[in-house]
Amino acid sequence: MKRVCCLILAVLLLGGCRPQGETGGQVIVTGVGVESQNGSFRLSVQAIEALRIGGSLSEQNEPATAVYTAEGASVAEALQAFLNETGKRAYILQNQLLAVGLEQCRNTVLSETLDYFMRNREGHSQVQLVVCRGEVAPLLDITVGNDAVPAEYVSKLLIEGERLSQCVTAQLLDVERDLSGTLDAAIPILEVRDHTPQLSGTALFRGGRLLGELTNRETTALLLAAGEGETCLYTHEGITYRLEDIRSRIEVLPLGEGFEYRVGISAVSRTVERAAQSAAPSLAAAATALENEIGTALTRTVRELHADPLGLSRRTAACYRQNGVTQDAARKALPNALISVTVTLTHADNGFMA
Amino acid sequence: MSKLSRISAPQMTVLLLASRLSQCLLLTPQSTAGLHLSDRLLATALSGLFLFLLFCPTLWVLRGSPRGLVDAAYRLSRGTGRALCIWYFLLCLFILCIDIIQFYDFAEKVMTGTFSVVLLTVALVAVAFAASLYGIQALGRTALPVFTFSVVCLAVFGLALLTEMRAVHFPPLANQPFLSIVKAAVSELPRSAELVLIGWLYPYVNGPRFYAVGAFCGLTSLFSAAVITTALGVLGDFAAVTAYPYYAAVSVAQIGVFQRMDMLITAVWLSTFFIRLSLFCTAFVNMASRAFGPRARRWSALLGTGALWGFTLLIRHNRSWGAVTVAYWCVLGVACVGLPLLIWWLKRRKAR
Numbered sequence: 001m002k003r004v005c006c007l008i009l010a011v012l013l014l015g016g017c018r019p020q021g022e023t024g025g026q027v028i029v030t031g032v033g034v035e036s037q038n039g040s041f042r043l044s045v046q047a048i049e050a051l052r053i054g055g056s057l058s059e060q061n062e063p064a065t066a067v068y069t070a071e072g073a074s075v076a077e078a079l080q081a082f083l084n085e086t087g088k089r090a091y092i093l094q095n096q097l098l099a100v101g102l103e104q105c106r107n108t109v110l111s112e113t114l115d116y117f118m119r120n121r122e123g124h125s126q127v128q129l130v131v132c133r134g135e136v137a138p139l140l141d142i143t144v145g146n147d148a149v150p151a152e153y154v155s156k157l158l159i160e161g162e163r164l165s166q167c168v169t170a171q172l173l174d175v176e177r178d179l180s181g182t183l184d185a186a187i188p189i190l191e192v193r194d195h196t197p198q199l200s201g202t203a204l205f206r207g208g209r210l211l212g213e214l215t216n217r218e219t220t221a222l223l224l225a226a227g228e229g230e231t232c233l234y235t236h237e238g239i240t241y242r243l244e245d246i247r248s249r250i251e252v253l254p255l256g257e258g259f260e261y262r263v264g265i266s267a268v269s270r271t272v273e274r275a276a277q278s279a280a281p282s283l284a285a286a287a288t289a290l291e292n293e294i295g296t297a298l299t300r301t302v303r304e305l306h307a308d309p310l311g312l313s314r315r316t317a318a319c320y321r322q323n324g325v326t327q328d329a330a331r332k333a334l335p336n337a338l339i340s341v342t343v344t345l346t347h348a349d350n351g352f353m354a
Numbered sequence: 355m356s357k358l359s360r361i362s363a364p365q366m367t368v369l370l371l372a373s374r375l376s377q378c379l380l381l382t383p384q385s386t387a388g389l390h391l392s393d394r395l396l397a398t399a400l401s402g403l404f405l406f407l408l409f410c411p412t413l414w415v416l417r418g419s420p421r422g423l424v425d426a427a428y429r430l431s432r433g434t435g436r437a438l439c440i441w442y443f444l445l446c447l448f449i450l451c452i453d454i455i456q457f458y459d460f461a462e463k464v465m466t467g468t469f470s471v472v473l474l475t476v477a478l479v480a481v482a483f484a485a486s487l488y489g490i491q492a493l494g495r496t497a498l499p500v501f502t503f504s505v506v507c508l509a510v511f512g513l514a515l516l517t518e519m520r521a522v523h524f525p526p527l528a529n530q531p532f533l534s535i536v537k538a539a540v541s542e543l544p545r546s547a548e549l550v551l552i553g554w555l556y557p558y559v560n561g562p563r564f565y566a567v568g569a570f571c572g573l574t575s576l577f578s579a580a581v582i583t584t585a586l587g588v589l590g591d592f593a594a595v596t597a598y599p600y601y602a603a604v605s606v607a608q609i610g611v612f613q614r615m616d617m618l619i620t621a622v623w624l625s626t627f628f629i630r631l632s633l634f635c636t637a638f639v640n641m642a643s644r645a646f647g648p649r650a651r652r653w654s655a656l657l658g659t660g661a662l663w664g665f666t667l668l669i670r671h672n673r674s675w676g677a678v679t680v681a682y683w684c685v686l687g688v689a690c691v692g693l694p695l696l697i698w699w700l701k702r703r704k705a706r
Contacts, residue, residue: 126606126613173589173606182523182590311522318526 026089030065031151033136034075034113035101041113043070043078045090046097046140046151065149067141075116093122097151098172099132099139102189102203110208111179117172128155129170131203133191143195154197158188165220165229165246167199178205181327186222186309189213204307212305214297221297224248224290225263225341226310232267236286238275243267243345250310252319259316259330260338263298265290269345287343295341303335312337361494363561369494370548370570371577372501373630377545378577379623380456381585381600383593391586391593392525395579397538402575404539405546408690409567412553415694423553423697424644430700438693439645442554443654445685446638447661449547450631452678454479454666457627463597464620472667479662482628483655486635490558493632500625507622508577511615512584514607519587544682546574548630550689551637 031046045068070085072078079090100113111118117127132139144153161167170187178185185205190197202214202222214222223229227248234241244267251262269283301307308314308331316330361369383391416422421429424442428435454475461471485493548570556563585599588606593599605616635658642654 126608171606173592176592176596177523177590180590180592180595182592183520311520314522314525321526 026091027068027086029090029092029095030149031097031099031140031154032092032095032117033099033101033132033140035104035132035136036107037071040071040073041075041078042136043072043075043082044068044099044137044140045070045079045082046149047090048149065151067137069137075113079116091122092117092120095127095151096149096155097128097130097140099130099136099190101136102131102133105131105203105205105210110175110185110205110210112208114172114175118176126171126173128158129172129175129187130154130158131187131189133189133200138192138195139190139197142192142197154190157197161188161199162223162228163230165223165232165243166216167219168202168223168228175205175208179208181207183311183314184211184307184309186214188219204301204305204309206307211307214301214305217293218297218300221294222301222309224265224267225250225294225298227265233272234286234290236289237282238277239271239286240273241269241286241345242272243269244348250312250315252312252316254320255338258333258336258338259320260340261312263294263339263341264344265294265341266344266346268348270348283345283347287345290343290345291341294343295339298339298341302337302339306335308334359489359491360558360560361491363559363563363566365494365498366555366559366563367566367569367573368501369497369629369633371573372497372504372626373548373633374546374570374574375501375504375577376623376626376630378574378581379600379619379626380460380598381578381581382598383595390525390530391582391599392527393530393535394538394542395582395586396527397535397542398575398578398582400535400539401542401546401578402571404543405549405571405574406568408543408549408686409552409571411691411694412556413564413567415698416553416556420557422556422558423693424641425557426697426701430697430704434700436645439641441693443638443641443645445550445689446634446641447658447665448681448685449550450479450634450638450658450662451665451669452682453627453631453634454662455669458666460598460623464601464616475666476663478624478628478631479659479666482631482635483639483659485628485632486639487651487655490555490636490640493629493636496632497629500629504622504626507618508580510609511604511607511619512580514609514615515584515588515603518603518606519584520590523587523590525591540683541679542578543686544679547682547686548633550685551633553689553694554637554640 027045027047029045029047033044033046035042035044046065047068048065068082068086070078070082072081083089098114098117100110104113114129130139139154140150142150142153144150158167158169162169167188168186170185174183174185174187177183185208187203187205189200189203191200192198199216199219201216202219204211204214220229220232224232224243224246225248227246229246230244232243232246234243246265246267248266249264251264253260253262269286298310301309302312313327313330313334316333317325317327319325320330412423416426419426424435424438427438457478458471458475461474485496552567559566581600585593585603588603589596589599593603596602601616601619604619605614607615635655638658639651639654642650642658646654
């Protein structure tokens, strides 16, 4: 068997027999921005040049990344133009961020914009996806210090933002799920102010088409309804609560010709700050205010934007399949649905007695 | 039969399972017979039962006998035995050919890198035939670490993807009429082509063969269900439109700093695929030596390697999976039901 093992090893190592690209002949892409420019695709590529880096990132005297721009009739052509202009091949295996301009989303279906990245096996399905309000290039060129990669900074900002129920996160896989009809895609919107990226709501898509935008507060409400955030700060009448252990449950009930959706949210609440002039904390009042806020956000999402990021229609089809309710039929009936929200907050002592 | 050429019943189960795992991981929406993946879960459970039923004729004919179908045929007449050996010989070549085309398809569509797929295929076939010369026991021993590694990886992928799974991605079970689920269960059977080798493998196995095959059928369903659940839970309806859903699902898994698990799934798939190829190559070489004498072992390995390269390179772009499935059903029917019953009938007629 020794000989067989050697042969297997040889087979596995065959990939290394062919010449690979020279390190200096390629740029390691860490972020890509796509936007429309006079009917063509304008690509902004944030890249680390392998030969520019000596030693560790912390010893750099200048930013480790640079942003290049290229244009083409398609993303692939724009990347080709990038190659022609710089003489370097774009290595996208390490790509961490994919930013699409908001105008591009309004004018072009997302599947068309991102088709190149979905087909390319090198591109990671878990790459963070954002919609950028305004131009995309400044988002990839933000100032984060010489020892950091801007795309990585944005990626971490989004992950932490989702943990704190401040923003949604989206990957290429979410767009693929949306295109297959599973769930509507919710993609965070960022905008750059004074070279700093800031959360600017959520863009909702169905079948790759932009349905509309949610504000930051509506995004938080959506995350609470989905039970996806880990923790959330909520201020009511001068008192700031931290909600933890957030759980949600969605019930679907028949209501006349349509359906009623009962969203039940439970969380543990801790008082983290209280203004001196504020009244005595009332958890019941805070819960009611939160119920109204979440209810308004969900109703607007469903009725005004005709979006279904929580998969309400899919749940309906699953519950009432025997009655011949399909996902499409439930989706059509969704704008007329009644949405009621119940929030149950349980007080947790944080040891501060005053 | 020498002691070195025998394996135990658990070893047989592991060998067959390691081989079958390569097909489980190669889950494709085309192989669902128009059924949603959630209903495919039910079809998978049902196909385990069908698999066992398919094995029953062989088990019944060989009951109480240490011999396999080939020995039984040789006892009838030399011509019958040789004809059966040639049937198995051609059967193995057919299955190997389809497997290699599947491998080529997978490598070409999914695997990244600039290596030559043709060169990789050629090397894999050569290694599988070289391994076949070491006999069934060597293969049985190799299958155990490969199987253990694969199961550990499947468990790790499952755990790593738990955070990516959503209950809402699973459509309700039994969405389709029961007949469609039965049809899908039947269409799942050709993926367990190892079953055709049971009649040949039977005399090489020590211990309770009945339970070993039963365990193979049950665990095959279990592993298939695990793979479908993972793919469906992560991808939702996207699983129905992507070429290799399990691969697509695993490629998004990450544990801490470890990302790009698709490399690991490729390694698992290659190793289980190697076991599958080697198993059929071993049967191929063994049949050649029994039909044409012991000297035929080496030249049959060389001939098989050459024939596989030739067939694969010729028909890799002209295959029709529909025709392949029909051919597989015919082959399964003949190998698992037709041949054992024919040999039983000939034995009975000779006894009279």
